[in-house]
Amino acid sequence: MVLTKFSELGLNESGPGQVAKTSGGSIIIVGIDFGTTFSGVAYTWSTKGDKVQVITSWDTDNYSSSNEEKTPSALSFIGEGQVNWGYSVPKDADQVKWFKLLLLDEEDLPKEVKTSSRILEARNYLRSHNRTPIEAIAVYLRCLWNHCIQRITESVSKTLVNYSKFHVVMTLPAIWPDYARCRMRVAANLAGILGHRAAGETELTFLSEPEAGAIATFADMEGRQDIKAGDTFVVVDCGGGTADVISYSVTQTDPMVVKESVKGEGGLCGAVFVDEAFVNMLKHKMQPKKWDMLSAETRQRLIHDEWEHGIKQRFDNKSNKTWSFNLPWECLAPKERLTVTSLPKVTFTSKEIEDVFNPVIEKINDLIHRQAVAVKEKYKIYPKYVILVGGFGRCKYLFEKVKAMKDRLLGEEIEVLQARGADPWTAICRGAVLHASASTGIGSIFIQVDARISRASYGVMMLDRWDPRRHKEVDKTWCEVEQVWLAKDQMDWFLREGEDISTKKPIKKSFYLTFSPNDSPTLKTMIYLTTVSPPPHRAESTVKSLCSIKWDMAVDILSLPTRTNSLGKVYHQLNFEIEMTCSGSSIDFAVIYNGKRQGSKNVAVEYSTR
Template sequence: MSTARGKKDTIIVGVDFGTTYSGVSYTFRGKPDPSSEIPVVRGWQEGTGCDKVPTQLKYEVSSEATPLPSRKRCAAGSYADLKAADVHVVKWGFPASKDKGSIQMLKLLLDPQQELPPYVSRTQLESQLKQIGRGVVEATADFLDKLKTQALEALDKRYGKAFMATTKIDYILTVPAVWSDAAKDATLRAAEMAGLHKSRNLQMITEPEAAALYALKQMEGVTLTVGDTYIIADCGGGTVDQISYEVISLDPLRIKECAAGTGGICGSGMLNMRFEEHVKARMGVASFEDYCEKNPKDWGRCIEHFELRTKRDFNPLALAQHPEDMDDMSVPLAGAKEDASSGIERNYLILTPDNLNSIFRPVMESIVRLADEQYNLLIEEGKTPKGIILVGGFGESNHLFNVLKLHFVETKDFEVLQPPNAWSAVARGAVIHCIEGDNLVQARIARHHYGVVTRFAYDPTKHSRKDCIFDEDDEKWYAENQVQWYVKKGQSMPSGTPILLPFHFASSIKLQSEVISLVVSDEDEAPLEWSHTARTRTLGTIQVNLENLGNGKWKKRKTDTGRKFVVLDYNVGMSLGSGGLVFDVRVGEKICGSLRAKYD
């Protein structure tokens, strides 16, 4: 009997690579788990039972001269001469999170265009990577490889090694919606380096879209009606993404994006950074650094307590009517020097409600601003949102829930909602996307103008003389350096319906390939003439292979003077998929192949 299986008999693995925590969810496509019961990996080292694992790595630099257990660490001065084999991940996840020297917030470096908050040092993060001779894509691949290995162990335990040996795995990776296309591509390259592409079916989906699929599926058949519009706030460790969807069908469930997504770096990990800065200010920089150097494990326990207890228990608005009931909170700071004036007593740091409010307030205000921005975008589009749905680990915060509830208290028929399993909603939603298919989301909103640098027939009333050139092949005058915009910012792009970018080439000989320059602009009105600015820039290039098109696709022509040349007309199809831009090349009705942009 044949053991071959079709596409239905595959394992779907959703990978939520987060700024502070990462998670993995999975199901068997042939008999998928109910959306509310899609399992997540929980068997982490030192973190069994937790839905996610810290996105942290600890490397060791060692000599190749001896076996790994007895290798000696290299001196810092030799880092520039490191080879890949000299660098090893010795800790990751929970064990690495307890080490002061671990690499964290790695994800924030994947998109250089995103502005980091003042309490996150890009220079420091880049310096850590430089010391071990790793780029951000390589380090991300190292972490994803560890995550994949742990996921495969979980799959073996559930389905058995014999079953897994003959079953393909389809991976789907999540990325922030506010990321540039280049950053999404960098994440994809890291996943490929980690071996997630071996099934040849690696997909991507934006985090808020995945979260929305999970959240709305839980409401399906209960509270949803056609025409309902909800803001989805994916509040993670590093980023908070907000996106809005309108329900356009219930059976089957179909939704469409109805306002351009917004986001910022104001996740719960920023609270940890602000807490560290607070402690540093209380102790003094020199004393704090001396304490961390001498008591790294104790400082790790302090951060862990703040992460797992203090952040989650802080909920002052629940006691707003009785301020006198708001007690001080304490976190362990074992080994710290007693200093009553700094609030350090008996190995504990005392945090007053004012202290905690000063840590929380800027982050909360940033999230509220994002919610207001998304709400106002919907009103401008003529939509009336019914509420905001909080997902992500930070989305489980009672304090955040109450802050938003108080902020929107005067807004008629608007609710703040918290679905179950909010922390793992993104990973579970990614799996739902693979089960349901791309048809679930019927349309998405373009966040930028997209176009190509091209040339037009020269018109002295429209074009600058400096861009005027004469083409000797077809003996005509053209205006170079022009931009043909095919997608407008804010434009609704139907799923599965590509925008066609037509191209016409004239040449004395048949070309083997052609390079197309993609450009992107964030201006309200996209410029007609190409000029690189802070808001209008090169997105990347597409290498179009023209070798296999066949002789019949090239048409022979003659100029007015009798010169022979050939022309080719073809299209590049551009679609806005769940994870970003997708390209293919078409001649007539035939799709001749998929393309991948090389991003700048």
């Protein structure tokens, strides 16, 4: 193919590649589901690839909570270098929650989230303790990681832990921008998760939360007689902060191979927004002055006992009943306490509880409806199942509302499934482990995601051969090396939003650089992304930097092929390839020269955290 473009990167062609698998030695796989409200961890190891263990036995003063499958995503800084976390945070302690959502830039948060009292409280708490969101997440992840290493060691032995390589898979909402993944990697590094180990460097990869939930769900469904090639499923991951919907088509059943059907969607419409709506209604019924009289411990206990483990779990709207509970004495003024004969009570109608749930559930139903319609448009048939996973995915009322929406708008041929017990709650961390165990070949439960749909466009900024029919005059620039007019700031997208991404073959493209004999052979370029569809032809405000690639070449310039421009001036040209590998939520880049992948000693890939 004749090169028609030039810059620090000159695009030539693309071709197939192969992904190298991990091999040799023992390996321990850890899946971390760091959630907005609760976090969970699962693991397996080389000889037990099909046996996924979920971490429990949390440090807590509350015995009933110690063996829960997840622990609260909560922190309380209590002194220099000291912190309580998870269940060990006392109910009356000054603490921070929801800090996962602070990883996003404020402009990427919906208006109702920005102004949420929980978000404002979290920002103020971190500001008062002089902590950034990344630092707070790192502190929490360090506590979580240390606890998990201790539990894994107690289960499999100190020797196995010390002499095994670690592969850590962290899950993230599918709707999150790429910079959030980069910030989470920084937090994981600060937390010590990537610290030096005698067995070798720890591998950290990312997986979208709905895909992890789908893998765990498909693993439970493998071998069922009602699952056949061509069936399509919509997996709905309803968590604390976000809800993501993603659809898969089964291409093979033994072993099960699936591909993403249409581009998934998501939104900040998780359970925390239901909780906040209830607290706001409770404040209104109590009157704000009385609510302010309650201590932090009393508020926490009231919400925990009466809402989270009471009304919220039992509500199903099958009867027009009322919901009541007693308020604590603290909400009464001293004079009132002398005159009343019983504890004050607050009552909610079923209609009022519906009003707490429905705004969030309507957003989730809109996501499901659009996804099912998109599947119908592409495959001429609705998906077979809508499967609810995640902590909020266990909610009975959510199940009823999704089913009612489906019956009203989509028809009875779709079935809504909701697992019971802890399975929906732990699906994300279990699915992360199954994903990695399949890719490393240590497990026989093999759920392969054959292709995904790109949620953004990725490409390079480059100089293009000037064409007045295609380019703007402002972009016209002269190239001294080739003695030609070029167009600057032009975008060349080698992966576009909505395109299928094969997980078997990385995207590999050829480029060139030009050098004068006295130049230093160094490459530094940027990879850019945009979520605008179709992506723009030239760089504009919607195009953001994803990462920089710097290659310190051990190359003798004089040994490179030469070219001659119209003035008879000779220059050297270096040909190489950049390979982009997509796996789950991870996007990785490598430089290939003379058919060999260049090592990390010479190639540095730095991701933007803005």
